[in-house]
Amino acid sequence: MRTLITNGIIVGAAGSTAADVLIEDETIAAIGSDLGASGLSADQSIDAAGRYLIPGGIDVHTHMELPFGGTFAKDTFETGTRAAAFGGTTTVVDFAVQSRGKSLREGLDAWHAKAEGNAVADYGFHMIMSDVNDDTLAEMDQLVAEGIPDFKLFTAYPGVFYSDDGAIFRAMQRTAKNGGLIMTHAENGMAIDVVAADEVAAGHTDPYYHGVARYPIFEGEATNRVIRLAEAAGIPVYIVHLSARDALEAVRAARDRGSMTFAETCPQYLFLSLDDMANGFEGAKFVCSPPLRTADHQDELWRGLVKDDLQLVSTDHCPFDFHGQKELGKGDFRKIPNGLPGVEDRVDLLHDGGVVAGRISRERWVEIISTAPAKLFGMYPQKGAIAVGSDADIVVYDPNAKRTISAKTHHMDVDYSCYEGRTVQGRSDIVLSRGTVIVRDGDFTGRRGYGRFIKRAAAEYVRLA
Numbered sequence: 001m002r003t004l005i006t007n008g009i010i011v012g013a014a015g016s017t018a019a020d021v022l023i024e025d026e027t028i029a030a031i032g033s034d035l036g037a038s039g040l041s042a043d044q045s046i047d048a049a050g051r052y053l054i055p056g057g058i059d060v061h062t063h064m065e066l067p068f069g070g071t072f073a074k075d076t077f078e079t080g081t082r083a084a085a086f087g088g089t090t091t092v093v094d095f096a097v098q099s100r101g102k103s104l105r106e107g108l109d110a111w112h113a114k115a116e117g118n119a120v121a122d123y124g125f126h127m128i129m130s131d132v133n134d135d136t137l138a139e140m141d142q143l144v145a146e147g148i149p150d151f152k153l154f155t156a157y158p159g160v161f162y163s164d165d166g167a168i169f170r171a172m173q174r175t176a177k178n179g180g181l182i183m184t185h186a187e188n189g190m191a192i193d194v195v196a197a198d199e200v201a202a203g204h205t206d207p208y209y210h211g212v213a214r215y216p217i218f219e220g221e222a223t224n225r226v227i228r229l230a231e232a233a234g235i236p237v238y239i240v241h242l243s244a245r246d247a248l249e250a251v252r253a254a255r256d257r258g259s260m261t262f263a264e265t266c267p268q269y270l271f272l273s274l275d276d277m278a279n280g281f282e283g284a285k286f287v288c289s290p291p292l293r294t295a296d297h298q299d300e301l302w303r304g305l306v307k308d309d310l311q312l313v314s315t316d317h318c319p320f321d322f323h324g325q326k327e328l329g330k331g332d333f334r335k336i337p338n339g340l341p342g343v344e345d346r347v348d349l350l351h352d353g354g355v356v357a358g359r360i361s362r363e364r365w366v367e368i369i370s371t372a373p374a375k376l377f378g379m380y381p382q383k384g385a386i387a388v389g390s391d392a393d394i395v396v397y398d399p400n401a402k403r404t405i406s407a408k409t410h411h412m413d414v415d416y417s418c419y420e421g422r423t424v425q426g427r428s429d430i431v432l433s434r435g436t437v438i439v440r441d442g443d444f445t446g447r448r449g450y451g452r453f454i455k456r457a458a459a460e461y462v463r464l465a
Protein backbone atom coordinates (compact mmCIF):
# COMPACT_ATOMS: atom_id res chain seq x y z
CA MET A 1 0.00 0.00 0.00
CA ARG A 2 1.53 3.30 -1.15
CA THR A 3 0.13 6.68 -0.18
CA LEU A 4 1.36 9.93 -1.64
CA ILE A 5 0.73 13.23 0.12
CA THR A 6 1.41 16.24 -2.09
CA ASN A 7 1.52 20.04 -1.83
CA GLY A 8 1.71 20.26 1.96
CA ILE A 9 4.16 22.10 4.15
CA ILE A 10 5.98 19.76 6.50
CA VAL A 11 6.27 21.45 9.87
CA GLY A 12 8.86 19.91 12.15
CA ALA A 13 10.52 20.95 15.39
CA ALA A 14 13.67 21.95 13.49
CA GLY A 15 12.06 23.80 10.60
CA SER A 16 9.43 23.79 7.87
CA THR A 17 9.65 22.85 4.24
CA ALA A 18 7.31 22.37 1.30
CA ALA A 19 7.62 18.72 0.28
CA ASP A 20 5.70 15.62 -0.78
CA VAL A 21 5.65 12.51 1.39
CA LEU A 22 5.52 8.92 0.19
CA ILE A 23 4.28 6.27 2.58
CA GLU A 24 4.86 2.57 2.03
CA ASP A 25 2.65 0.46 4.24
CA GLU A 26 3.25 1.74 7.78
CA THR A 27 6.33 3.90 7.35
CA ILE A 28 7.53 7.02 5.58
CA ALA A 29 9.51 5.88 2.52
CA ALA A 30 10.50 9.15 0.85
CA ILE A 31 10.29 12.90 1.25
CA GLY A 32 10.99 15.17 -1.71
CA SER A 33 9.98 18.33 -3.45
CA ASP A 34 8.81 16.66 -6.66
CA LEU A 35 7.57 13.19 -5.74
CA GLY A 36 4.13 14.09 -7.02
CA ALA A 37 5.45 15.33 -10.35
CA SER A 38 7.82 12.42 -10.89
CA GLY A 39 5.10 10.07 -12.11
CA LEU A 40 5.32 7.88 -9.07
CA SER A 41 2.43 5.46 -8.74
CA ALA A 42 0.49 5.31 -5.51
CA ASP A 43 -2.62 3.49 -4.34
CA GLN A 44 -4.02 6.64 -2.80
CA SER A 45 -3.18 10.33 -3.02
CA ILE A 46 -3.89 13.11 -0.59
CA ASP A 47 -3.73 16.72 -1.75
CA ALA A 48 -2.57 18.78 1.22
CA ALA A 49 -2.50 22.17 -0.50
CA GLY A 50 -2.75 25.01 1.99
CA ARG A 51 -2.24 22.68 4.90
CA TYR A 52 0.55 21.56 7.20
CA LEU A 53 1.84 18.04 7.55
CA ILE A 54 2.77 17.51 11.17
CA PRO A 55 3.88 14.40 13.02
CA GLY A 56 0.95 12.87 14.91
CA GLY A 57 0.44 14.41 18.32
CA ILE A 58 1.72 12.49 21.34
CA ASP A 59 -0.06 12.86 24.66
CA VAL A 60 2.11 11.33 27.37
CA HIS A 61 -0.36 11.81 30.20
CA THR A 62 -3.77 10.13 29.99
CA HIS A 63 -5.90 8.08 32.37
CA MET A 64 -8.31 5.85 30.49
CA GLU A 65 -10.68 3.99 32.86
CA LEU A 66 -8.76 5.17 35.91
CA PRO A 67 -10.40 4.09 39.17
CA PHE A 68 -10.68 7.21 41.35
CA GLY A 69 -12.87 8.17 44.28
CA GLY A 70 -15.22 5.21 43.93
CA THR A 71 -15.78 5.55 40.19
CA PHE A 72 -13.87 5.23 36.91
CA ALA A 73 -12.66 7.78 34.37
CA LYS A 74 -15.17 7.33 31.60
CA ASP A 75 -13.18 7.05 28.40
CA THR A 76 -12.06 3.56 27.48
CA PHE A 77 -9.03 2.98 25.30
CA GLU A 78 -11.43 2.79 22.37
CA THR A 79 -13.32 6.03 22.96
CA GLY A 80 -10.29 7.84 24.37
CA THR A 81 -7.88 7.07 21.54
CA ARG A 82 -10.60 7.77 18.97
CA ALA A 83 -11.24 11.19 20.49
CA ALA A 84 -7.48 11.75 20.56
CA ALA A 85 -7.26 10.90 16.87
CA PHE A 86 -10.02 13.38 15.98
CA GLY A 87 -7.87 15.99 17.69
CA GLY A 88 -4.68 15.05 15.85
CA THR A 89 -3.12 12.88 18.55
CA THR A 90 -2.02 9.45 17.33
CA THR A 91 -0.13 8.14 20.35
CA VAL A 92 -1.04 8.24 24.03
CA VAL A 93 0.98 7.08 27.00
CA ASP A 94 -1.38 6.06 29.77
CA PHE A 95 -0.73 5.32 33.42
CA ALA A 96 -1.08 1.71 34.52
CA VAL A 97 -1.82 1.57 38.23
CA GLN A 98 -0.30 -0.64 40.87
CA SER A 99 -2.99 -1.07 43.53
CA ARG A 100 -1.79 -1.08 47.14
CA GLY A 101 -0.58 -4.54 48.14
CA LYS A 102 -0.58 -5.89 44.59
CA SER A 103 2.36 -6.31 42.24
CA LEU A 104 3.32 -3.93 39.47
CA ARG A 105 2.78 -6.87 37.14
CA GLU A 106 -0.88 -7.23 38.09
CA GLY A 107 -1.45 -3.55 37.42
CA LEU A 108 0.35 -3.70 34.12
CA ASP A 109 -1.55 -6.81 33.00
CA ALA A 110 -4.82 -5.08 33.80
CA TRP A 111 -3.86 -2.09 31.63
CA HIS A 112 -2.75 -4.27 28.75
CA ALA A 113 -6.15 -5.96 28.96
CA LYS A 114 -7.97 -2.62 28.83
CA ALA A 115 -6.04 -1.41 25.80
CA GLU A 116 -5.38 -4.45 23.65
CA GLY A 117 -8.05 -5.00 21.03
CA ASN A 118 -9.67 -1.67 21.91
CA ALA A 119 -7.33 1.21 21.15
CA VAL A 120 -7.74 2.71 17.67
CA ALA A 121 -4.27 4.29 17.76
CA ASP A 122 -0.93 3.46 19.34
CA TYR A 123 -0.33 3.57 23.07
CA GLY A 124 2.33 3.02 25.67
CA PHE A 125 2.29 2.83 29.46
CA HIS A 126 3.96 4.44 32.42
CA MET A 127 3.60 2.69 35.78
CA ILE A 128 2.10 4.28 38.87
CA MET A 129 3.83 2.85 41.96
CA SER A 130 1.68 2.83 45.07
CA ASP A 131 4.07 0.70 47.17
CA VAL A 132 7.84 0.90 47.15
CA ASN A 133 9.29 -2.28 48.62
CA ASP A 134 11.88 -4.92 47.72
CA ASP A 135 9.47 -6.74 45.42
CA THR A 136 8.24 -3.71 43.48
CA LEU A 137 11.78 -2.33 43.22
CA ALA A 138 12.88 -5.59 41.60
CA GLU A 139 9.89 -5.46 39.26
CA MET A 140 10.97 -2.02 38.04
CA ASP A 141 14.00 -3.52 36.31
CA GLN A 142 11.79 -5.97 34.46
CA LEU A 143 9.37 -3.25 33.33
CA VAL A 144 12.19 -1.11 31.98
CA ALA A 145 13.23 -4.12 29.89
CA GLU A 146 9.65 -4.51 28.63
CA GLY A 147 9.39 -0.96 27.33
CA ILE A 148 7.69 0.64 30.33
CA PRO A 149 10.63 2.72 31.57
CA ASP A 150 8.81 5.40 33.60
CA PHE A 151 7.45 5.26 37.14
CA LYS A 152 5.14 7.81 38.67
CA LEU A 153 5.20 8.54 42.37
CA PHE A 154 3.00 10.94 44.32
CA THR A 155 3.71 13.38 47.12
CA ALA A 156 -0.06 14.00 47.06
CA TYR A 157 -3.13 11.87 47.95
CA PRO A 158 -2.16 10.54 51.41
CA GLY A 159 -3.65 7.07 51.94
CA VAL A 160 -4.12 6.48 48.21
CA PHE A 161 -1.11 7.01 45.94
CA TYR A 162 1.08 8.90 48.41
CA SER A 163 4.72 7.92 48.89
CA ASP A 164 6.92 9.39 51.59
CA ASP A 165 10.34 10.83 50.84
CA GLY A 166 12.14 7.62 51.75
CA ALA A 167 10.03 5.57 49.35
CA ILE A 168 10.54 8.11 46.57
CA PHE A 169 14.27 8.15 47.20
CA ARG A 170 14.50 4.35 47.11
CA ALA A 171 12.73 4.28 43.74
CA MET A 172 15.10 6.98 42.51
CA GLN A 173 18.13 4.97 43.59
CA ARG A 174 16.74 2.07 41.58
CA THR A 175 16.34 4.11 38.39
CA ALA A 176 19.93 5.28 38.83
CA LYS A 177 20.79 1.63 38.19
CA ASN A 178 18.13 0.52 35.69
CA GLY A 179 17.90 3.65 33.52
CA GLY A 180 14.23 4.31 34.21
CA LEU A 181 12.68 7.71 34.70
CA ILE A 182 10.88 8.88 37.84
CA MET A 183 7.84 11.08 37.25
CA THR A 184 6.25 12.85 40.18
CA HIS A 185 2.94 14.43 41.04
CA ALA A 186 4.46 17.11 43.22
CA GLU A 187 2.09 18.73 45.70
CA ASN A 188 2.41 18.52 49.48
CA GLY A 189 -0.60 16.27 50.06
CA MET A 190 -0.21 16.19 53.84
CA ALA A 191 -0.41 19.96 54.16
CA ILE A 192 -3.22 20.18 51.60
CA ASP A 193 -5.33 17.75 53.62
CA VAL A 194 -4.96 19.98 56.69
CA VAL A 195 -6.15 23.07 54.81
CA ALA A 196 -8.93 21.16 53.05
CA ALA A 197 -10.25 19.87 56.37
CA ASP A 198 -10.16 23.42 57.80
CA GLU A 199 -12.15 24.72 54.82
CA VAL A 200 -14.82 22.04 55.15
CA ALA A 201 -15.03 22.67 58.91
CA ALA A 202 -15.63 26.34 58.11
CA GLY A 203 -18.54 25.35 55.85
CA HIS A 204 -16.61 25.91 52.62
CA THR A 205 -17.67 22.78 50.78
CA ASP A 206 -18.06 24.10 47.21
CA PRO A 207 -15.70 22.96 44.44
CA TYR A 208 -14.04 26.38 44.50
CA TYR A 209 -12.39 25.47 47.78
CA HIS A 210 -10.68 22.52 46.17
CA GLY A 211 -8.72 25.16 44.29
CA VAL A 212 -8.24 27.35 47.33
CA ALA A 213 -6.95 24.56 49.59
CA ARG A 214 -4.19 23.39 47.30
CA TYR A 215 -1.85 26.37 47.68
CA PRO A 216 0.63 27.07 44.88
CA ILE A 217 3.34 27.09 47.53
CA PHE A 218 2.51 23.47 48.35
CA GLU A 219 3.26 22.59 44.74
CA GLY A 220 6.42 24.69 44.75
CA GLU A 221 7.66 23.04 47.94
CA ALA A 222 7.05 19.49 46.74
CA THR A 223 8.52 20.21 43.32
CA ASN A 224 11.72 21.54 44.84
CA ARG A 225 11.85 18.58 47.24
CA VAL A 226 11.60 15.88 44.57
CA ILE A 227 14.09 17.70 42.35
CA ARG A 228 16.57 17.83 45.25
CA LEU A 229 16.00 14.16 46.02
CA ALA A 230 16.65 13.33 42.36
CA GLU A 231 19.85 15.36 42.41
CA ALA A 232 20.93 13.46 45.52
CA ALA A 233 20.24 10.17 43.71
CA GLY A 234 22.02 11.42 40.59
CA ILE A 235 19.03 10.87 38.29
CA PRO A 236 16.83 12.92 35.97
CA VAL A 237 13.31 13.64 37.15
CA TYR A 238 10.12 14.62 35.35
CA ILE A 239 7.43 16.77 36.97
CA VAL A 240 3.95 16.01 35.67
CA HIS A 241 1.18 18.58 35.20
CA LEU A 242 3.03 21.59 36.53
CA SER A 243 0.46 24.29 37.24
CA ALA A 244 1.95 27.01 39.43
CA ARG A 245 4.54 29.74 39.13
CA ASP A 246 6.04 28.48 42.40
CA ALA A 247 6.74 25.06 40.88
CA LEU A 248 8.09 26.53 37.67
CA GLU A 249 10.54 28.61 39.71
CA ALA A 250 11.86 25.42 41.28
CA VAL A 251 12.23 23.76 37.87
CA ARG A 252 13.91 26.79 36.35
CA ALA A 253 16.39 27.07 39.21
CA ALA A 254 17.19 23.38 38.88
CA ARG A 255 17.78 23.59 35.15
CA ASP A 256 19.87 26.73 35.59
CA ARG A 257 22.22 24.83 37.88
CA GLY A 258 22.48 22.01 35.33
CA SER A 259 20.08 19.55 36.92
CA MET A 260 18.37 17.04 34.60
CA THR A 261 14.91 18.27 35.48
CA PHE A 262 12.06 18.09 33.01
CA ALA A 263 8.45 19.18 33.28
CA GLU A 264 5.16 19.33 31.44
CA THR A 265 2.16 21.57 31.81
CA CYS A 266 -1.40 21.01 30.54
CA PRO A 267 -3.88 23.10 28.53
CA GLN A 268 -6.13 23.60 31.55
CA TYR A 269 -3.34 25.54 33.31
CA LEU A 270 -2.71 27.68 30.23
CA PHE A 271 -6.32 28.46 29.33
CA LEU A 272 -8.47 28.08 32.46
CA SER A 273 -8.26 29.62 35.92
CA LEU A 274 -9.63 29.50 39.44
CA ASP A 275 -12.40 31.86 38.29
CA ASP A 276 -13.88 28.97 36.29
CA MET A 277 -14.45 27.13 39.59
CA ALA A 278 -16.38 29.95 41.23
CA ASN A 279 -19.85 29.15 39.85
CA GLY A 280 -21.31 27.02 42.65
CA PHE A 281 -21.31 23.28 42.03
CA GLU A 282 -20.72 23.90 38.29
CA GLY A 283 -17.14 24.41 39.42
CA ALA A 284 -16.87 20.63 39.87
CA LYS A 285 -16.37 20.41 36.12
CA PHE A 286 -12.97 21.99 36.68
CA VAL A 287 -11.80 19.98 39.69
CA CYS A 288 -8.41 18.46 38.99
CA SER A 289 -5.13 18.27 40.87
CA PRO A 290 -3.08 20.36 40.94
CA PRO A 291 -6.02 22.76 40.71
CA LEU A 292 -6.61 25.60 38.31
CA ARG A 293 -4.66 28.63 39.46
CA THR A 294 -5.36 32.35 39.40
CA ALA A 295 -4.99 33.71 35.88
CA ASP A 296 -1.70 35.47 36.63
CA HIS A 297 0.10 32.10 36.58
CA GLN A 298 -0.70 31.58 32.89
CA ASP A 299 1.78 34.03 31.38
CA GLU A 300 4.52 32.51 33.50
CA LEU A 301 3.73 29.02 32.15
CA TRP A 302 3.80 30.29 28.56
CA ARG A 303 7.19 31.83 29.29
CA GLY A 304 8.29 28.44 30.60
CA LEU A 305 7.26 26.86 27.30
CA VAL A 306 9.03 29.52 25.26
CA LYS A 307 12.25 29.15 27.23
CA ASP A 308 12.12 25.35 27.42
CA ASP A 309 11.92 25.17 31.19
CA LEU A 310 8.70 23.34 30.32
CA GLN A 311 9.44 20.87 27.54
CA LEU A 312 5.99 19.76 26.52
CA VAL A 313 2.23 19.89 27.01
CA SER A 314 0.16 16.82 27.85
CA THR A 315 -3.45 16.70 29.01
CA ASP A 316 -3.83 14.57 32.16
CA HIS A 317 -7.02 13.47 30.37
CA CYS A 318 -9.21 11.91 33.06
CA PRO A 319 -12.88 12.50 32.24
CA PHE A 320 -15.76 12.16 34.68
CA ASP A 321 -19.34 13.04 33.79
CA PHE A 322 -20.71 16.07 35.57
CA HIS A 323 -23.97 14.20 36.14
CA GLY A 324 -23.54 11.11 38.24
CA GLN A 325 -19.77 11.27 38.73
CA LYS A 326 -18.65 14.78 39.66
CA GLU A 327 -21.88 14.92 41.68
CA LEU A 328 -20.41 12.43 44.14
CA GLY A 329 -18.77 15.46 45.72
CA LYS A 330 -21.91 17.52 46.33
CA GLY A 331 -21.57 18.92 49.83
CA ASP A 332 -17.86 18.09 50.14
CA PHE A 333 -15.36 19.08 47.45
CA ARG A 334 -12.96 16.42 48.73
CA LYS A 335 -15.24 13.73 47.28
CA ILE A 336 -15.34 15.12 43.72
CA PRO A 337 -13.43 12.79 41.37
CA ASN A 338 -10.33 14.68 40.22
CA GLY A 339 -9.79 15.05 36.51
CA LEU A 340 -10.74 16.84 33.31
CA PRO A 341 -11.41 15.74 29.74
CA GLY A 342 -8.90 17.13 27.27
CA VAL A 343 -7.22 14.59 25.01
CA GLU A 344 -9.17 15.79 21.95
CA ASP A 345 -8.49 19.51 22.29
CA ARG A 346 -4.79 19.81 23.11
CA VAL A 347 -3.35 20.18 19.60
CA ASP A 348 -5.89 22.82 18.52
CA LEU A 349 -5.79 24.78 21.78
CA LEU A 350 -2.00 24.99 21.59
CA HIS A 351 -2.16 26.01 17.93
CA ASP A 352 -4.75 28.68 18.61
CA GLY A 353 -3.44 30.00 21.92
CA GLY A 354 0.21 29.47 21.03
CA VAL A 355 0.85 29.91 17.32
CA VAL A 356 -2.11 32.04 16.24
CA ALA A 357 -1.78 34.21 19.34
CA GLY A 358 1.87 34.81 18.51
CA ARG A 359 3.37 33.24 21.62
CA ILE A 360 5.28 30.37 19.99
CA SER A 361 6.35 29.44 16.47
CA ARG A 362 4.60 26.65 14.59
CA GLU A 363 7.85 24.68 14.89
CA ARG A 364 7.87 25.03 18.68
CA TRP A 365 4.21 23.99 18.65
CA VAL A 366 5.10 20.75 16.89
CA GLU A 367 7.95 20.24 19.32
CA ILE A 368 5.81 20.55 22.44
CA ILE A 369 2.91 18.44 21.15
CA SER A 370 4.90 15.69 19.45
CA THR A 371 8.68 15.76 19.10
CA ALA A 372 9.69 16.51 22.69
CA PRO A 373 7.28 13.88 24.08
CA ALA A 374 8.74 11.33 21.66
CA LYS A 375 12.29 12.15 22.70
CA LEU A 376 11.70 12.31 26.42
CA PHE A 377 9.69 9.11 26.41
CA GLY A 378 11.86 6.91 24.26
CA MET A 379 9.86 6.84 21.00
CA TYR A 380 11.99 9.06 18.77
CA PRO A 381 12.37 8.91 15.79
CA GLN A 382 9.81 6.13 15.39
CA LYS A 383 7.30 8.74 16.55
CA GLY A 384 7.47 12.53 16.75
CA ALA A 385 9.00 13.20 13.35
CA ILE A 386 8.15 13.21 9.65
CA ALA A 387 11.31 11.49 8.47
CA VAL A 388 12.21 8.56 6.25
CA GLY A 389 11.85 5.40 8.30
CA SER A 390 9.53 6.91 10.90
CA ASP A 391 6.04 5.55 11.50
CA ALA A 392 3.66 7.27 9.09
CA ASP A 393 1.72 9.02 11.86
CA ILE A 394 0.87 12.19 9.98
CA VAL A 395 -1.75 14.86 10.47
CA VAL A 396 -2.90 16.98 7.54
CA TYR A 397 -3.59 20.14 9.50
CA ASP A 398 -5.56 23.16 8.36
CA PRO A 399 -4.07 26.14 10.20
CA ASN A 400 -6.87 28.47 9.06
CA ALA A 401 -10.03 26.47 9.75
CA LYS A 402 -12.02 27.53 12.77
CA ARG A 403 -14.16 25.36 14.98
CA THR A 404 -16.12 25.83 18.17
CA ILE A 405 -15.45 23.37 20.96
CA SER A 406 -18.57 21.80 22.47
CA ALA A 407 -19.65 18.68 24.33
CA LYS A 408 -22.33 18.35 21.63
CA THR A 409 -19.73 17.68 18.97
CA HIS A 410 -16.70 16.29 20.75
CA HIS A 411 -15.86 12.60 20.69
CA MET A 412 -14.76 12.11 24.26
CA ASP A 413 -17.23 10.03 26.26
CA VAL A 414 -18.10 12.71 28.78
CA ASP A 415 -21.10 15.00 29.20
CA TYR A 416 -19.38 18.38 29.27
CA SER A 417 -16.46 20.33 27.87
CA CYS A 418 -14.17 22.61 29.87
CA TYR A 419 -13.91 24.78 26.76
CA GLU A 420 -17.61 24.91 25.83
CA GLY A 421 -18.21 27.63 23.24
CA ARG A 422 -14.55 28.53 22.72
CA THR A 423 -13.64 29.00 19.06
CA VAL A 424 -10.18 27.84 18.05
CA GLN A 425 -8.27 28.29 14.81
CA GLY A 426 -6.66 25.13 13.46
CA ARG A 427 -8.12 21.69 12.79
CA SER A 428 -6.92 18.20 11.95
CA ASP A 429 -8.45 17.30 8.58
CA ILE A 430 -6.87 13.94 7.85
CA VAL A 431 -5.14 11.78 10.43
CA LEU A 432 -2.95 8.82 9.55
CA SER A 433 -1.76 6.24 12.02
CA ARG A 434 1.05 4.07 10.62
CA GLY A 435 -0.05 4.86 7.09
CA THR A 436 -3.76 4.20 7.60
CA VAL A 437 -6.23 7.07 7.42
CA ILE A 438 -8.16 6.84 10.69
CA VAL A 439 -9.91 10.24 10.55
CA ARG A 440 -10.93 12.05 7.40
CA ASP A 441 -12.85 15.35 7.41
CA GLY A 442 -14.68 14.64 10.63
CA ASP A 443 -15.39 10.96 10.01
CA PHE A 444 -13.74 8.09 11.80
CA THR A 445 -12.33 5.63 9.28
CA GLY A 446 -10.14 3.55 11.58
CA ARG A 447 -11.02 0.49 13.55
CA ARG A 448 -11.13 -0.65 17.12
CA GLY A 449 -8.07 -2.75 17.99
CA TYR A 450 -5.83 -1.21 15.34
CA GLY A 451 -3.70 0.52 17.99
CA ARG A 452 -0.53 -1.19 19.02
CA PHE A 453 1.45 -1.24 22.25
CA ILE A 454 4.63 0.80 21.79
CA LYS A 455 7.60 -0.64 23.60
CA ARG A 456 9.62 2.39 24.61
CA ALA A 457 13.32 2.92 25.25
CA ALA A 458 14.85 5.03 28.00
CA ALA A 459 14.53 8.80 27.61
CA GLU A 460 16.92 10.91 25.59
CA TYR A 461 18.33 13.22 28.22
CA VAL A 462 19.05 16.04 25.89
CA ARG A 463 18.20 19.65 26.15
CA LEU A 464 15.37 19.83 23.73
CA ALA A 465 15.46 23.41 22.49
Ligand SMILES: [Zn+2]
Nearest residue numbers: 061063240316
Ligand atom coordinates in the same frame (compact mmCIF):
# COMPACT_ATOMS: atom_id res chain seq x y z
ZN1 LIG B 1 -2.47 12.34 35.95
